[in-house]
Amino acid sequence: MTNPSRFSRHSGSLLIAAIAILGAILGQWLYHAGQDKVPDLNTLSATVFSTPRTISAFNLLDHHGNAFTEASLPGQWSFVFFGYTNCPDVCPSTLTMLNLMLKAVSNQTTNTPPPRVMMISVDPARDTVEKLSTYMPYFNKSFIGLTAVHQDDIDAITKQFGIAYFLNRKSPADEEYSVEHSGAVLLINPQGRLHALFSAPHDPLRMANEFATIRGVHE
Amino acid sequence: MNKSFVFLVLLANLFMVPQLSADALTIDNAWVREAPPVSKVQAAYMVLHNNSERDITLISASSPLFARVEFHRTVADKAVMRMEQEKTLSIPAGSSLQLQPDGRHMMLFNPKQALKAGDKVPFSLTFADQNQLQVILVVKKAAGMMHHHHE
Numbered sequence: 515m516t517n518p519s520r521f522s523r524h525s526g527s528l529l530i531a532a533i534a535i536l537g538a539i540l541g542q543w544l545y546h547a548g549q550d551k552v553p554d555l556n557t558l559s560a561t562v563f564s565t566p567r568t569i570s571a572f573n574l575l576d577h578h579g580n581a582f583t584e585a586s587l588p589g590q591w592s593f594v595f596f597g598y599t600n601c602p603d604v605c606p607s608t609l610t611m612l613n614l615m616l617k618a619v620s621n622q623t624t625n626t627p628p629p630r631v632m633m634i635s636v637d638p639a640r641d642t643v644e645k646l647s648t649y650m651p652y653f654n655k656s657f658i659g660l661t662a663v664h665q666d667d668i669d670a671i672t673k674q675f676g677i678a679y680f681l682n683r684k685s686p687a688d689e690e691y692s693v694e695h696s697g698a699v700l701l702i703n704p705q706g707r708l709h710a711l712f713s714a715p716h717d718p719l720r721m722a723n724e725f726a727t728i729r730g731v732h733e
Numbered sequence: 734m735n736k737s738f739v740f741l742v743l744l745a746n747l748f749m750v751p752q753l754s755a756d757a758l759t760i761d762n763a764w765v766r767e768a769p770p771v772s773k774v775q776a777a778y779m780v781l782h783n784n785s786e787r788d789i790t791l792i793s794a795s796s797p798l799f800a801r802v803e804f805h806r807t808v809a810d811k812a813v814m815r816m817e818q819e820k821t822l823s824i825p826a827g828s829s830l831q832l833q834p835d836g837r838h839m840m841l842f843n844p845k846q847a848l849k850a851g852d853k854v855p856f857s858l859t860f861a862d863q864n865q866l867q868v869i870l871v872v873k874k875a876a877g878m879m880h881h882h883h884e
Binding site for chain 1: 766768769770771772773774775776805807809812813814815816834835838840841842875876
């Protein structure tokens with residue numbers, strides 16, 4: 515072996531190593547450039563409000579009987595669904611879906627606090643605090659049920675959220691009436707403002723993924 | 734298909750007219766949704782297959798474990814979920830009718846006892862030709878609730 519040939523072989527290996535290192539750097543840069551790019555919220559199935567909406571005063575009771583007002587909202591993300599306990603199909607389906615969504619969110623991230631999930635009853639006359647205290651933990655022990663003393667207190671929040679509902683009461687004595695209600699799930703941000711709306715039909719994994727995107731853009 | 738947990742029993746063969754037999758109508762994926770203990774209403778789901786050449790109409794259903802059974806359909810109308818009662822359920826010749834979550838279902842009013850997953854609920858289905866079919870549905874937790882109730 516002569517010196518020149520050894521030198522050229524050596525420089526050849528150096529070149530390959532340099533290309534490999536440059537390639538790795540380029541790959542990392544491209545990867546991070548892709549990661550840093552702000553996701554396009556318009557591609558989500560959720561409607562994300564360009565300016566989160568301020569929520570004005572309301573006065574509800576949680577399923578432990580404690581006051582729950584607009585001041586209870588800030589501090590964490592909250593998913594809100596409107597339903598009623600005398601609902602055989604849609605409400606149990608939606609609460610089961612929200613339970614799966616919450617599990618998916620918990621599996622994705624362990625370093626951020628989990629969002630709250632709440633059902634606001636649009637049927638406070640039948641949905642007492644006591645009834646909700648048995649109904650909500652069935653789906654998930656962390657779920658919060660909200661009701662009110664008067665129907666007007668429910669309207670104070672449904673009106674500002676644009677949530678339609680109708681009590682299908684056939685007569686004053688009718689205790690088995692059904693309730694027509696929006697199937698939407700609303701998302702409130704940690705500043706206590708209405709941030710996004712998910713329309714039915716819902717998919718728990720898609721909701722968890724879109725929540726991760728929405729949270730990532732916001733924080 | 735969860736045919737294994739559906740037991741079709743022909744009642745009173747004496748009263749049966751030939752066009753409705755266990756072969757003419759088969760039922761699978763039948764279950765009662767387990768509900769929170771305070772619920773006054775529950776839903777039952779099933780898929781009814783009409784294997785005959787005649788239309789079959791289900792006119793009523795009852796269960797000794799519920800005060801009343803009605804046929805309902807969940808309808809999404811401009812994002813508002815509404816329940817519409819249906820007087821009868823028809824299963825056209827050679828086709829199937831799906832009763833499933835967020836769609837058609839049997840609405841079960843006022844359970845006489847709290848029902849837990851695994852409990853069996855007898856139902857009596859009455860058809861337009863006055864034939865009756867006895868079916869036993871098993872109570873199940875909805876998908877995703879299966880591993881939830883470990884205390």
